[in-house]
Amino acid sequence: MRKASEIVIAGPDRDDALSPVGRETLQDRVYAQLRNSLINGMFDAGDVLRIVDLAERLQTSTMPVREALGRLVSEQALESLPNRSVRVPLITRDRLNDLARARILIEGQMVALALPNLTNDDFAILKQINVDCDKAFDQHGKDIGHVTSALNQRFHFHIYQAARSQVLIPIVESLWLQSGAIIRKAAHIHDEQGGLAATNHHWALIDALERRDVESAMQSLSNDISRSFDLIRGRLDRAPYITVEGASHD
Template structure:
């Protein structure tokens, strides 16, 4: 049974985009941009300029250009007709598609992980949840990003326990595409007076400790769909406001 010593993916609380060393430069540039997308450093609809990224990463433009091409092929970024690159804008169709895929795949992996999680793992999951709650006590860009990273670390710890070399890359791809959306949803809580949402994490931990597969999948589903529902409601409100202005 695991002792909970698995290292968490990414760097919880690291914040921002950081320079990379020149060893294995192309892979490191790609990994840093990928991490930044997952953790919400780049926001939905943001235009990405190769020269700006190269300067922030302290590298030449070539590895940045290649990394962006890889991320476009993974649907994490999109190429525009004028050869610009941007983070995909939020649409209802994409929200629904990502939510369905994440619930399906992550629910299966969570159920598989249950028998491989032990006391050390549960202690780690509780620590991550408390840290996430602490980050949400003061809402600013740095804390929201830290909470996003901690949330990813929480789920990643569970998924890696399942030990599925087939499903794990699928999950990573879904989180790569979801990162800017999840980050955007975190800023809606102030507008809706919604709590931080970590109660779903506590429900998930309790179900995992009790060996309750159905309860674990239910808690996970609520956790995933909550962020997407906040964004969907935001889109609905914006569309309603636009119609009002049009007919006003």
């Protein structure tokens, strides 16, 4: 009897069943860069991405860019246009509500899973990210949306990685891929309006995590996500959707 650890590939083509594992392809690198840019809010809602322009900026041919954009369209991070270009989806009320609901449900579970695994070193890192984010908002820089979105992403994913879930992390990444432009715009609106510190709910989340209070931690996360989306809803009360640079359209 063959041992369970002995794997045999049956069939006449078994020699072709597996192929050598190659290095990361150029298309993979282009995809990763565009994906990270979307997650970190480097593009606005309604931004049109043209293959030729992106290829020039990335100093590559059009083929890997076209393939990368196709993958991002299939992941709903981008949407196709009739002229073969793609764009970052417009921010509509339905899309906003759907993403907010999904993020609160799934990321709340990530916080609950992560809580027992977080250490004092983790809390120190989270606090420093918050300090850096507060400084960025205080400077009111032109690139505030990009800078604070990237810090916000670092904060959340430092927590989520502690959940140690290989199944849920890709789902969360997909939601953030679709939310990047929303978080970017929310940062700009907050900078214009002022009021409660943008990191207020982050500090509350850290406090709850340090106390090992899972219910308070999940509520603080929900408040944090809801606040960003509520800032956008305020603009949508005056128009059906928001596009490039957050301009409202009737």
